[in-house]
Amino acid sequence: MRANDQSSSTPKTNKPVVEQHIPIKNVKIHGSKNTGKERYKPGDQIYVRKVSGFFQKLRQRMNLVYFAFFLMLPWLQFNGHQAVLFDISEQRFTIFNLTLWPQDLTLLAWFFILGAFLLFFVTTFLGRVWCGYMCPQTVWTFIFIWFEEKIEGTANQRRKLDGQKMTSNKVIRKTLKHSAWLLFSLFTAMTFAGYFSPMQDLFVDVFTLDTSVMMAGILAFFTFATYGNAGWMRETVCLHMCPYARFQSAMFDKDTLTVAYDAERGEGRGARGRKQDHKAMGLGDCIDCNLCVEVCPTGIDIRNGLQYECINCGSCVDACSGVMSKMNYPQGLIRYTTEHELKGKKVHLVRSKLIGYAVLLVIMSTMLLLEIVNRVPLSLDIIRDRTELARENFNGEIENVYTLKILNMSQTDNTYKLSVKGIENTLWHGKQEVLVEAATVYTLPISISVDPYELEKYMSNITFVVEQVSPESDARIEQESRFFNKR
Known part of the structure; x- marks a missing residue:
């Protein structure tokens, strides 16, 4: 009843609804001469x-x-x-x-x-x-x-x-x-x-x-x-x-x-x-x-x-x-x-x-x-012979074969002396003093042999040492490798 009263009290009109627009004005930003442009x-x-x-x-x-x-x-x-x-x-x-x-x-x-x-x-x-x-x-x-x-x-x-x-x-x-x-x-x-x-x-x-x-x-x-x-x-x-x-x-x-x-x-x-x-x-x-x-x-x-x-x-x-x-x-x-x-x-x-x-x-x-x-302007890579880890030579010694890659990282030709340590009484077969030209890699195949009585285990740690001897310098590098005994 109240709803009917309220609706009946509302005045009816047939006038069209007029939309109101807010006027927009272009404003110059900070007095710029580029008004309206990006x-x-x-x-x-x-x-x-x-x-x-x-x-x-x-x-x-x-x-x-x-x-x-x-x-x-x-x-x-x-x-x-x-x-x-x-x-x-x-x-x-x-x-x-x-x-x-x-x-x-x-x-x-x-x-x-x-x-x-x-x-x-x-x-x-x-x-x-x-x-x-x-x-x-x-x-x-x-x-x-x-x-x-x-x-x-x-x-x-x-x-x-x-x-x-x-x-x-x-x-x-x-x-x-x-x-x-x-x-x-x-x-x-x-x-x-x-x-x-x-x-x-x-x-x-x-x-x-x-x-x-x-x-x-x-x-x-x-x-x-x-x-x-x-x-x-x-x-x-x-x-x-x-x-x-x-x-x-x-x-x-x-x-x-x-x-x-x-x-x-x-x-x-x-x-x-x-x-x-x-x-x-x-x-x-x-x-x-x-x-x-x-x-x-x-x-x-x-x-x-x-x-x-x-x-x-x-x-x-x-x-x-x-x-x-x-x-x-x-x-x-x-x-x-x-x-x-x-x-x-x-x-x-x-x-x-x-x-x-x-x-x-x-x-x-x-x-x-x-x-x-x-x-140290010197680098050494050691590559073992993968075909045969160890072999017995004609003297009855255990022999391992390595390929040494000596990189001379300096800009002069240098002479290096090579040696090995870690096992007593080793024999070095190959050059032990090499001349390596500047900025080149010298590849040196060598072998190390040891009396089997010096080997206590199947695998022993050894260290190759490269020292510069000419021109005289304190450049020296050591690189570890492995020496295998024949089973």
Whole structure:
């Protein structure tokens, strides 16, 4: 009854229901000139504008040293051989007077671990300076951009050229640019291959068209890899392919030096005359010239805050510093700084995280150095005769046959003396003093015989000893084996 009363008391209406919409307004973020556009699309062409300044000069000089080092290192000779050669076919890595073999895998592991922790230490302290100043992808990208500037002109000229229809001028410039890229990529591939194959022979074979099919394939692969990475993909490699960009945040803290925009000083942004009082106009120091975006090789706007795409190259710092000088404003609107400094807090350059990495670096460097110093450049492999473990010779002695493989891991020809211990009154049948050439394996078949009365068990432990006698050295190695009695 109550339900009927309630329903009957409800007024009935035939008016249509009108939906209400909330009005949406597009808002410009931080005064950006790219309203309504994404800040970056993988398919976008980034025309990097040339900029000069302290950090660009520093980067260019570091790139020059790095490239010269990469270029000249495989040409260096040391003691009559290539100073640096990673000969994979011979399973031998030569680094000046140090030769590493598969037996030295732990040394290579230490090198890689030490390099990783050094990168962690630098990143915690200075952010992604490796990416901005030393990474091969960045170095080669800026070299390719230099070719672009010399052949096609400035960023605006390159943008205008790409927007034009295909003309003879455009065809000539594009052909010259891509030809220069390909030739430089081939030169890079040949230099890189020189680290793994004798450099002088490689260049002679290439210019006489006498390379093997495998080497030709390797050179072609690295040529087009360099051409694609530095010429076409560029920032895509940094943003989407490099794993370092993804896990760098785990090493950052609020005292890490990174390139940052001082929003408190720069906002609000806006154009103004150089002689106008921008403070009276309610404006900050940023004139919204967008130069910091135009010079960025990854196409980001540093004014939007810390972004994983930033490679800390300092291009935006130099661009902004130039604008601040022209406007007679203080330097440092965009600068290398820390999050704590931007917030007016105390900066701790020496902190627990940094100390931890430094301690680990010292420990690992010490262990690596000790392993190199205590490394014996000598190896011995013992192969027993599997067809007959033991036999009785014509003198009634028990004889075991072995094949000794002596590896001289040094870079000089050495003479070694061989002996055996573990059983009294053994007789050695074969050479006991051999000359082994540098970085080679000497195979020596020998046999050991013993009077059966000296053998108490069916199997006895013996130790082969190899000692270097010429040139005089304390290089010595011992290797254990077994001696079997005849049942």
